[in-house]
Amino acid sequence: MQVNMRIRRFNPEKDEKPYWGEYTLDDVDPNESVLDLLRRLKGEQDGTLTLRSSCAHGVCGSDAMRINGANMLACKTLVSRLGKEGSSEVKIQIEPILGLKVQKDLVVDMEPFFDHYKSVMPYFVNDSPPPADGRERLQSIEDRARFDDTTKCILCAACTTSCPSFWANEKYVGPAAIVQAHRFIFDSRDQAPEERLKVVGDTFGVWRCRTIFNCTNACPREIEVTKAIAEVKDVLATGKI
Amino acid sequence: MSTLSLTIRESFRYRGHSGQWSWLAHRISGLGILAFLSIHVWETAMANYNPAFYDWIVTVFKNPFFGVGEIFLVGAVLYHAFNGIRITILDFKPEWWQYQAKTAKFAWALFLIIFIPLGIYLFLAIGTYCTELAGEGSSCWAIPPFPG
Numbered sequence: 001m002q003v004n005m006r007i008r009r010f011n012p013e014k015d016e017k018p019y020w021g022e023y024t025l026d027d028v029d030p031n032e033s034v035l036d037l038l039r040r041l042k043g044e045q046d047g048t049l050t051l052r053s054s055c056a057h058g059v060c061g062s063d064a065m066r067i068n069g070a071n072m073l074a075c076k077t078l079v080s081r082l083g084k085e086g087s088s089e090v091k092i093q094i095e096p097i098l099g100l101k102v103q104k105d106l107v108v109d110m111e112p113f114f115d116h117y118k119s120v121m122p123y124f125v126n127d128s129p130p131p132a133d134g135r136e137r138l139q140s141i142e143d144r145a146r147f148d149d150t151t152k153c154i155l156c157a158a159c160t161t162s163c164p165s166f167w168a169n170e171k172y173v174g175p176a177a178i179v180q181a182h183r184f185i186f187d188s189r190d191q192a193p194e195e196r197l198k199v200v201g202d203t204f205g206v207w208r209c210r211t212i213f214n215c216t217n218a219c220p221r222e223i224e225v226t227k228a229i230a231e232v233k234d235v236l237a238t239g240k241i
Numbered sequence: 242m243s244t245l246s247l248t249i250r251e252s253f254r255y256r257g258h259s260g261q262w263s264w265l266a267h268r269i270s271g272l273g274i275l276a277f278l279s280i281h282v283w284e285t286a287m288a289n290y291n292p293a294f295y296d297w298i299v300t301v302f303k304n305p306f307f308g309v310g311e312i313f314l315v316g317a318v319l320y321h322a323f324n325g326i327r328i329t330i331l332d333f334k335p336e337w338w339q340y341q342a343k344t345a346k347f348a349w350a351l352f353l354i355i356f357i358p359l360g361i362y363l364f365l366a367i368g369t370y371c372t373e374l375a376g377e378g379s380s381c382w383a384i385p386p387f388p389g
Binding site for chain 2: 066068100112162164210211226228230
Protein backbone atom coordinates (compact mmCIF):
# COMPACT_ATOMS: atom_id res chain seq x y z
CA MET A 1 0.00 0.00 0.00
CA GLN A 2 0.99 3.60 -0.51
CA VAL A 3 1.26 6.06 2.35
CA ASN A 4 1.19 9.83 1.90
CA MET A 5 2.80 11.52 4.86
CA ARG A 6 2.52 15.12 5.92
CA ILE A 7 5.01 16.00 8.64
CA ARG A 8 5.36 19.24 10.58
CA ARG A 9 8.99 20.26 10.05
CA PHE A 10 10.99 22.93 11.84
CA ASN A 11 14.70 23.55 12.06
CA PRO A 12 15.34 26.57 14.30
CA GLU A 13 18.73 27.16 12.65
CA LYS A 14 17.24 27.50 9.17
CA ASP A 15 13.49 28.04 9.29
CA GLU A 16 11.67 31.09 10.51
CA LYS A 17 8.41 29.20 10.81
CA PRO A 18 7.39 25.53 10.88
CA TYR A 19 6.20 24.11 7.56
CA TRP A 20 4.60 20.90 6.24
CA GLY A 21 6.91 18.39 4.59
CA GLU A 22 5.16 15.99 2.19
CA TYR A 23 6.45 12.49 1.48
CA THR A 24 5.25 9.35 -0.23
CA LEU A 25 6.19 5.81 0.77
CA ASP A 26 5.41 2.81 -1.43
CA ASP A 27 5.12 -0.89 -0.58
CA VAL A 28 4.07 -0.26 3.00
CA ASP A 29 2.81 -3.24 4.96
CA PRO A 30 -0.37 -2.36 6.92
CA ASN A 31 1.19 -4.03 9.94
CA GLU A 32 4.07 -1.56 10.00
CA SER A 33 4.00 1.09 12.71
CA VAL A 34 4.18 4.83 12.14
CA LEU A 35 7.64 4.71 13.71
CA ASP A 36 8.72 2.14 11.08
CA LEU A 37 7.59 4.58 8.38
CA LEU A 38 9.39 7.54 9.96
CA ARG A 39 12.62 5.54 10.24
CA ARG A 40 12.28 4.44 6.62
CA LEU A 41 11.66 8.01 5.56
CA LYS A 42 14.72 9.20 7.48
CA GLY A 43 16.86 6.45 5.96
CA GLU A 44 15.60 6.58 2.39
CA GLN A 45 14.43 10.11 1.70
CA ASP A 46 15.45 12.78 4.20
CA GLY A 47 18.16 12.20 6.78
CA THR A 48 17.45 15.54 8.44
CA LEU A 49 14.06 14.38 9.76
CA THR A 50 14.41 14.51 13.54
CA LEU A 51 12.46 12.45 16.06
CA ARG A 52 12.92 10.68 19.39
CA SER A 53 12.53 6.95 19.70
CA SER A 54 14.20 4.19 21.61
CA CYS A 55 12.65 0.83 22.41
CA ALA A 56 10.06 0.92 19.60
CA HIS A 57 7.77 -1.34 21.62
CA GLY A 58 5.63 1.05 23.64
CA VAL A 59 7.67 0.81 26.82
CA CYS A 60 10.14 3.70 26.89
CA GLY A 61 7.65 6.45 26.01
CA SER A 62 10.03 8.40 23.75
CA ASP A 63 7.97 8.70 20.59
CA ALA A 64 4.73 10.31 21.63
CA MET A 65 3.57 12.49 18.75
CA ARG A 66 0.41 13.82 17.25
CA ILE A 67 -0.77 11.42 14.57
CA ASN A 68 -3.77 12.44 12.47
CA GLY A 69 -4.67 15.07 15.02
CA ALA A 70 -4.46 13.12 18.27
CA ASN A 71 -1.60 12.09 20.57
CA MET A 72 -0.32 8.53 20.19
CA LEU A 73 2.91 6.56 20.42
CA ALA A 74 4.33 6.21 16.90
CA CYS A 75 5.64 2.71 17.69
CA LYS A 76 2.26 1.43 18.91
CA THR A 77 0.21 2.92 16.08
CA LEU A 78 -0.10 0.60 13.09
CA VAL A 79 -0.74 1.92 9.60
CA SER A 80 -3.79 -0.36 9.34
CA ARG A 81 -5.37 1.56 12.21
CA LEU A 82 -5.10 4.88 10.36
CA GLY A 83 -6.57 4.06 6.96
CA LYS A 84 -9.92 2.79 5.85
CA GLU A 85 -10.15 -0.98 5.70
CA GLY A 86 -9.19 -2.36 2.27
CA SER A 87 -7.89 0.96 1.02
CA SER A 88 -4.61 0.93 -0.91
CA GLU A 89 -3.70 4.47 0.08
CA VAL A 90 -3.38 5.97 3.54
CA LYS A 91 -2.83 9.57 4.54
CA ILE A 92 -0.91 10.22 7.76
CA GLN A 93 -0.33 13.62 9.30
CA ILE A 94 2.32 13.91 12.00
CA GLU A 95 2.98 16.83 14.32
CA PRO A 96 4.96 17.30 17.53
CA ILE A 97 3.03 17.13 20.81
CA LEU A 98 1.51 20.43 21.96
CA GLY A 99 2.33 22.93 24.66
CA LEU A 100 6.07 22.15 24.84
CA LYS A 101 8.70 24.08 22.87
CA VAL A 102 9.64 22.44 19.58
CA GLN A 103 13.41 21.95 19.41
CA LYS A 104 13.51 20.38 15.96
CA ASP A 105 10.83 18.70 13.83
CA LEU A 106 9.10 16.22 16.17
CA VAL A 107 11.42 16.72 19.13
CA VAL A 108 10.11 18.94 21.93
CA ASP A 109 11.71 20.23 25.13
CA MET A 110 10.49 17.78 27.77
CA GLU A 111 12.07 19.65 30.73
CA PRO A 112 8.90 21.53 31.84
CA PHE A 113 7.07 18.19 31.75
CA PHE A 114 9.68 16.47 33.93
CA ASP A 115 9.77 19.47 36.30
CA HIS A 116 6.06 18.88 36.97
CA TYR A 117 6.78 15.18 37.39
CA LYS A 118 9.47 15.91 39.99
CA SER A 119 7.22 18.39 41.82
CA VAL A 120 4.88 15.63 43.07
CA MET A 121 7.79 13.68 44.68
CA PRO A 122 7.47 10.60 42.46
CA TYR A 123 9.32 8.29 44.82
CA PHE A 124 8.44 6.10 47.78
CA VAL A 125 8.66 7.89 51.15
CA ASN A 126 8.75 5.84 54.33
CA ASP A 127 11.24 6.70 57.06
CA SER A 128 10.10 4.02 59.52
CA PRO A 129 12.57 1.12 59.96
CA PRO A 130 12.05 -1.81 57.58
CA PRO A 131 10.43 -5.02 58.90
CA ALA A 132 12.58 -7.02 61.36
CA ASP A 133 13.10 -9.88 58.89
CA GLY A 134 14.78 -7.38 56.56
CA ARG A 135 12.40 -8.21 53.72
CA GLU A 136 9.90 -6.01 51.90
CA ARG A 137 7.07 -4.04 53.51
CA LEU A 138 4.06 -6.25 52.98
CA GLN A 139 0.75 -5.01 51.62
CA SER A 140 -2.62 -6.69 51.12
CA ILE A 141 -3.76 -7.58 47.60
CA GLU A 142 -6.57 -5.00 47.92
CA ASP A 143 -4.16 -2.25 49.01
CA ARG A 144 -1.88 -3.03 46.06
CA ALA A 145 -4.80 -3.08 43.63
CA ARG A 146 -5.83 0.41 44.79
CA PHE A 147 -3.07 2.09 42.74
CA ASP A 148 -2.27 -0.64 40.21
CA ASP A 149 -3.57 1.34 37.24
CA THR A 150 -1.34 4.35 37.85
CA THR A 151 1.85 2.26 38.10
CA LYS A 152 1.66 1.70 34.34
CA CYS A 153 2.72 5.23 33.33
CA ILE A 154 5.73 5.48 30.99
CA LEU A 155 6.01 9.30 31.08
CA CYS A 156 5.49 9.75 27.34
CA ALA A 157 3.60 13.04 27.90
CA ALA A 158 0.79 12.04 25.50
CA CYS A 159 -1.80 12.82 28.20
CA THR A 160 -0.41 16.11 29.46
CA THR A 161 0.04 17.53 25.96
CA SER A 162 -3.48 16.50 24.92
CA CYS A 163 -4.98 18.58 27.74
CA PRO A 164 -6.46 21.98 26.83
CA SER A 165 -5.78 23.15 30.41
CA PHE A 166 -2.07 22.48 29.85
CA TRP A 167 -2.10 24.27 26.48
CA ALA A 168 -3.67 27.24 28.24
CA ASN A 169 -1.22 27.30 31.13
CA GLU A 170 2.07 25.44 31.26
CA LYS A 171 2.17 25.90 35.03
CA TYR A 172 -0.60 23.28 35.34
CA VAL A 173 1.11 20.13 36.70
CA GLY A 174 -0.76 18.08 34.12
CA PRO A 175 -2.35 14.62 34.02
CA ALA A 176 0.95 12.68 33.99
CA ALA A 177 2.21 14.28 37.22
CA ILE A 178 -1.18 13.72 38.88
CA VAL A 179 -1.09 10.05 37.82
CA GLN A 180 2.32 9.77 39.53
CA ALA A 181 1.00 11.52 42.63
CA HIS A 182 -1.98 9.14 42.64
CA ARG A 183 0.35 6.14 42.50
CA PHE A 184 1.95 7.16 45.84
CA ILE A 185 -1.00 8.89 47.55
CA PHE A 186 -3.00 5.66 47.36
CA ASP A 187 -0.07 3.43 48.36
CA SER A 188 -0.80 2.28 51.94
CA ARG A 189 2.96 2.03 52.68
CA ASP A 190 3.76 5.61 51.68
CA GLN A 191 4.06 8.26 54.38
CA ALA A 192 4.08 11.52 52.44
CA PRO A 193 0.59 11.85 50.98
CA GLU A 194 0.06 15.27 52.62
CA GLU A 195 3.09 16.78 50.91
CA ARG A 196 1.99 15.45 47.54
CA LEU A 197 -1.60 16.58 48.11
CA LYS A 198 -0.26 20.06 48.83
CA VAL A 199 1.28 20.18 45.34
CA VAL A 200 -1.71 18.75 43.46
CA GLY A 201 -4.18 20.73 45.61
CA ASP A 202 -2.49 23.99 44.65
CA THR A 203 -3.92 26.55 42.19
CA PHE A 204 -2.09 24.80 39.36
CA GLY A 205 -2.98 21.32 40.55
CA VAL A 206 -5.98 19.04 39.96
CA TRP A 207 -8.54 21.86 39.98
CA ARG A 208 -7.29 22.95 36.55
CA CYS A 209 -8.74 19.67 35.25
CA ARG A 210 -11.98 20.29 33.37
CA THR A 211 -12.91 16.60 33.03
CA ILE A 212 -12.39 16.67 29.25
CA PHE A 213 -11.11 13.05 28.97
CA ASN A 214 -8.52 13.86 26.26
CA CYS A 215 -5.84 12.40 28.55
CA THR A 216 -7.72 9.12 29.04
CA ASN A 217 -8.16 8.80 25.26
CA ALA A 218 -4.51 9.66 24.56
CA CYS A 219 -2.87 7.30 27.06
CA PRO A 220 -1.06 4.52 25.15
CA ARG A 221 -1.04 2.44 28.35
CA GLU A 222 -4.80 2.75 28.75
CA ILE A 223 -4.50 4.26 32.20
CA GLU A 224 -7.81 5.66 33.43
CA VAL A 225 -6.23 9.08 33.82
CA THR A 226 -9.32 11.24 34.32
CA LYS A 227 -10.59 8.75 36.90
CA ALA A 228 -7.28 8.97 38.78
CA ILE A 229 -7.46 12.78 38.73
CA ALA A 230 -11.06 12.68 40.02
CA GLU A 231 -9.96 10.34 42.83
CA VAL A 232 -7.27 12.82 43.88
CA LYS A 233 -9.87 15.64 43.71
CA ASP A 234 -12.07 13.52 45.96
CA VAL A 235 -9.29 13.05 48.53
CA LEU A 236 -8.69 16.82 48.56
CA ALA A 237 -12.40 17.53 48.94
CA THR A 238 -13.14 14.96 51.66
CA GLY A 239 -9.73 14.64 53.34
CA LYS A 240 -10.12 10.84 53.24
CA ILE A 241 -7.77 8.56 51.32
CA MET B 242 5.06 27.62 25.41
CA SER B 243 1.39 27.88 26.21
CA THR B 244 -0.36 30.74 24.48
CA LEU B 245 -3.95 31.85 24.09
CA SER B 246 -3.82 31.48 20.29
CA LEU B 247 -2.46 27.92 20.59
CA THR B 248 -5.21 27.01 23.05
CA ILE B 249 -8.01 28.44 20.91
CA ARG B 250 -6.63 26.99 17.65
CA GLU B 251 -5.92 23.53 19.01
CA SER B 252 -9.20 23.33 20.94
CA PHE B 253 -10.77 23.06 17.49
CA ARG B 254 -7.92 21.24 15.70
CA TYR B 255 -7.05 18.51 18.20
CA ARG B 256 -8.92 15.28 17.46
CA GLY B 257 -10.29 14.65 20.89
CA HIS B 258 -13.49 12.67 21.30
CA SER B 259 -16.93 13.62 22.60
CA GLY B 260 -15.43 14.88 25.88
CA GLN B 261 -13.48 17.60 24.12
CA TRP B 262 -16.47 18.83 22.09
CA SER B 263 -18.59 18.86 25.24
CA TRP B 264 -15.94 20.90 26.99
CA LEU B 265 -15.65 23.31 24.06
CA ALA B 266 -19.42 23.83 23.90
CA HIS B 267 -19.46 24.19 27.70
CA ARG B 268 -16.74 26.85 27.59
CA ILE B 269 -18.29 28.81 24.69
CA SER B 270 -21.78 28.71 26.25
CA GLY B 271 -20.24 29.77 29.59
CA LEU B 272 -18.53 32.78 27.99
CA GLY B 273 -21.81 33.65 26.24
CA ILE B 274 -23.71 33.55 29.54
CA LEU B 275 -20.99 35.65 31.19
CA ALA B 276 -21.28 38.25 28.41
CA PHE B 277 -25.06 38.34 28.83
CA LEU B 278 -24.82 38.68 32.62
CA SER B 279 -22.33 41.55 32.33
CA ILE B 280 -24.66 43.48 30.02
CA HIS B 281 -27.69 42.52 32.09
CA VAL B 282 -26.24 43.70 35.42
CA TRP B 283 -25.05 46.96 33.87
CA GLU B 284 -28.35 47.62 32.13
CA THR B 285 -30.43 46.82 35.23
CA ALA B 286 -28.22 49.08 37.35
CA MET B 287 -29.15 51.89 34.96
CA ALA B 288 -32.75 51.68 36.25
CA ASN B 289 -31.35 53.33 39.37
CA TYR B 290 -28.73 55.66 37.92
CA ASN B 291 -30.39 56.74 34.68
CA PRO B 292 -34.07 55.69 34.43
CA ALA B 293 -34.59 57.38 31.03
CA PHE B 294 -31.66 55.42 29.55
CA TYR B 295 -32.98 52.22 31.12
CA ASP B 296 -36.43 52.66 29.53
CA TRP B 297 -34.77 53.30 26.18
CA ILE B 298 -32.42 50.30 26.30
CA VAL B 299 -35.24 47.95 27.33
CA THR B 300 -37.05 48.97 24.11
CA VAL B 301 -33.85 48.47 22.11
CA PHE B 302 -33.55 44.93 23.52
CA LYS B 303 -36.94 44.12 21.96
CA ASN B 304 -35.27 44.40 18.54
CA PRO B 305 -35.30 41.00 16.71
CA PHE B 306 -31.50 41.16 16.66
CA PHE B 307 -31.49 40.79 20.43
CA GLY B 308 -34.47 38.43 20.19
CA VAL B 309 -32.31 35.96 18.26
CA GLY B 310 -29.53 36.55 20.79
CA GLU B 311 -32.01 35.58 23.49
CA ILE B 312 -32.65 32.26 21.73
CA PHE B 313 -28.89 31.62 21.72
CA LEU B 314 -28.82 32.55 25.41
CA VAL B 315 -31.54 30.02 26.24
CA GLY B 316 -29.56 27.38 24.31
CA ALA B 317 -26.34 28.30 26.12
CA VAL B 318 -27.99 28.11 29.55
CA LEU B 319 -29.61 24.75 28.73
CA TYR B 320 -26.45 23.08 27.42
CA HIS B 321 -24.25 24.59 30.14
CA ALA B 322 -26.64 23.29 32.80
CA PHE B 323 -26.95 19.75 31.42
CA ASN B 324 -23.24 19.32 30.72
CA GLY B 325 -22.40 20.95 34.05
CA ILE B 326 -24.45 18.34 35.87
CA ARG B 327 -22.70 15.62 33.84
CA ILE B 328 -19.22 16.89 34.74
CA THR B 329 -20.14 17.33 38.40
CA ILE B 330 -21.43 13.76 38.61
CA LEU B 331 -18.30 12.39 36.89
CA ASP B 332 -16.09 14.33 39.31
CA PHE B 333 -17.93 12.92 42.31
CA LYS B 334 -18.20 9.40 40.86
CA PRO B 335 -14.80 8.72 39.21
CA GLU B 336 -15.70 5.04 38.81
CA TRP B 337 -18.39 6.00 36.28
CA TRP B 338 -15.79 7.38 33.88
CA GLN B 339 -16.45 4.71 31.26
CA TYR B 340 -19.93 6.17 30.73
CA GLN B 341 -18.56 9.62 29.96
CA ALA B 342 -19.00 9.37 26.17
CA LYS B 343 -22.54 8.06 26.61
CA THR B 344 -23.43 10.81 29.08
CA ALA B 345 -21.93 13.40 26.73
CA LYS B 346 -24.31 12.22 24.00
CA PHE B 347 -27.15 12.12 26.51
CA ALA B 348 -26.50 15.76 27.50
CA TRP B 349 -26.59 16.78 23.82
CA ALA B 350 -29.82 14.82 23.24
CA LEU B 351 -31.52 16.33 26.28
CA PHE B 352 -30.40 19.78 25.16
CA LEU B 353 -31.77 19.31 21.61
CA ILE B 354 -35.08 17.83 22.79
CA ILE B 355 -35.78 20.88 24.95
CA PHE B 356 -34.04 23.55 22.89
CA ILE B 357 -35.56 22.84 19.45
CA PRO B 358 -39.25 23.33 20.42
CA LEU B 359 -38.37 26.17 22.80
CA GLY B 360 -36.26 27.86 20.12
CA ILE B 361 -39.09 27.60 17.57
CA TYR B 362 -41.56 29.02 20.12
CA LEU B 363 -39.29 31.98 20.90
CA PHE B 364 -38.61 32.58 17.21
CA LEU B 365 -42.34 32.63 16.43
CA ALA B 366 -42.85 35.07 19.33
CA ILE B 367 -40.44 37.47 17.61
CA GLY B 368 -42.54 37.08 14.44
CA THR B 369 -45.76 37.85 16.32
CA TYR B 370 -44.20 40.93 17.91
CA CYS B 371 -43.00 42.22 14.54
CA THR B 372 -46.37 41.56 12.85
CA GLU B 373 -48.14 43.48 15.61
CA LEU B 374 -45.82 46.45 15.22
CA ALA B 375 -46.16 46.31 11.44
CA GLY B 376 -49.94 46.44 11.90
CA GLU B 377 -49.46 49.64 13.89
CA GLY B 378 -47.41 51.04 11.06
CA SER B 379 -43.98 50.86 12.71
CA SER B 380 -41.10 48.38 12.37
CA CYS B 381 -39.68 46.07 14.99
CA TRP B 382 -36.20 46.69 13.52
CA ALA B 383 -36.39 50.45 14.14
CA ILE B 384 -34.26 51.66 17.04
CA PRO B 385 -36.13 54.30 19.09
CA PRO B 386 -34.38 57.68 19.40
CA PHE B 387 -32.17 58.08 22.45
CA PRO B 388 -33.88 60.30 25.05
CA GLY B 389 -31.75 63.40 25.46
